Amino acid sequence: MQQPISENQAAIITLWYLVQHSLSTYYKLTDFFGHARNAITPANIAKWPLLKIHSSHIKRANKLNDAETQKILNLIFQSINTHCDFICTIDDDLYPTMLQPYNDKPPILFGQGNTALLNDPSIAIIGSRKSSKLGEKNSYDFSYYFAEKGYVVISGLAEGIDQAAHYGAVSHQKTIAVMATGIDITYPKHHDNLRRQILKNSGTIITEFLPQTKPLQFNFPRRNRLVSGMSISVVVIEAGLHSGSLGTAKIAAEQGKDVFATPGYIHDPLYEGCHELIREGATLIFHPEQVIEDSH
Known part of the structure; x- marks a missing residue:
């Protein structure tokens, strides 16, 4: 409470x-x-x-x-x-310092779980909801590696790549889920168990939206700016050309973040978005240590 x-x-x-x-x-x-x-x-x-x-x-x-x-x-x-276990406004010490420079930072955050993670060094892992088993394995493995190295893994509690990222970091008690709904709603609903696992393992759930806010379409880009804003770097694991992850990567670049993307088979539509990001200047990576080495 x-x-x-x-x-x-x-x-x-x-x-x-x-x-x-x-x-x-x-x-x-x-x-x-x-x-x-x-x-x-x-x-x-x-x-x-x-x-x-x-x-x-x-x-x-x-x-x-x-x-x-x-x-x-x-x-x-x-x-x-x-x-809520906590709420924090832009005037509170608890408020993520990584968000403070941005004009579009939320005036308040509603949260559950471990407040200490809000200001720990964080890396965002994002990607498609409709992901492959290989993409999910890579997301899990990268996340596990980052968390083991002491970084908080931030993602959006969505299916696919997000879900795998949270599970990868949860055993090291190093994950934050940013939601596009009110704190009283889990979306998708069947991620109730994932949410419980995050909280059970000293993770954190946050949202800028008031209770009873439903998962409206335009809430997701707003959530995504927080996922990237709180992170030192953004890693796109697997994304098609129409994935919302490309929008997050664009926001991250505008925020001055380092953007990384993993490549895939050139004829695989699940990786077309990653390949496009690499063409546009994202750093190609094939091992999580490369993210740590290249992050500024």
């Missing part, structure tokens, strides 16, 4: 709800008013239209003190108290 939610945290959660996870709107309001607690006072909510805030956010904010809105917020707070 996490510590009682402070007034500052409650204000951040409330504003995060009012803007429905909109990063640009959240930071526009906090930059103007100084803090979430100031942005949600009745007098300052009346000023939101001056900042050209979206009408749906303004409408929701104007109903902040209505019984229905308060009921929703109370359920959110109850769910946080029930499901």
Whole structure:
């Protein structure tokens, strides 16, 4: 069970709800008013239209003190108290320092498990959900090697390459799963056991999304920027041309991360994405030690 939610945290959660996870709107309001607690006072909510805030956010904010809105917020707070071991905001020491430089960092993270991993050196392992047995073996083996060397392995709790990566690091108690849902939801559902194994072995589960947030399509790219953002390097194990991993690799490159990719048989569509990344400048690797040697 996490510590009682402070007034500052409650204000951040409330504003995060009012803007429905909109990063640009959240930071526009906090930059103007100084803090979430100031942005949600009745007098300052009346000023939101001056900042050209979206009408749906303004409408929701104007109903902040209505019984229905308060009921929703109370359920959110109850769910946080029930499901979270910790929450951290950008002002907390717990907050991942690797995310601090980015303008699109989440204002709050909801988590379970081991907070110590949040600021340990981390390597992201990503790849296709529809993976081969060989790809999954490589993901597991690379992850096991990184964890054994003391690196935290970060991935997205998805099927395929992500799943193998988490299992590879779990025995060394060195994995973080970043979710695209609320902390109270596991997606895919059948990864409940994987999630339990991560927590049982001193791993960490985090999300920027409020409780009850479903796995909406546009949440996954947002999750992916955290997977790469928290890592010193990103390793793409196996990915087709249409894999979401290519989007993560692009985000990683924009963040200034080292991007690595494993090659495969040239006629195998499961590796077309990796080969394209290598053509575009990703470093070709065939052993995990090469990632450690080449990471900056």
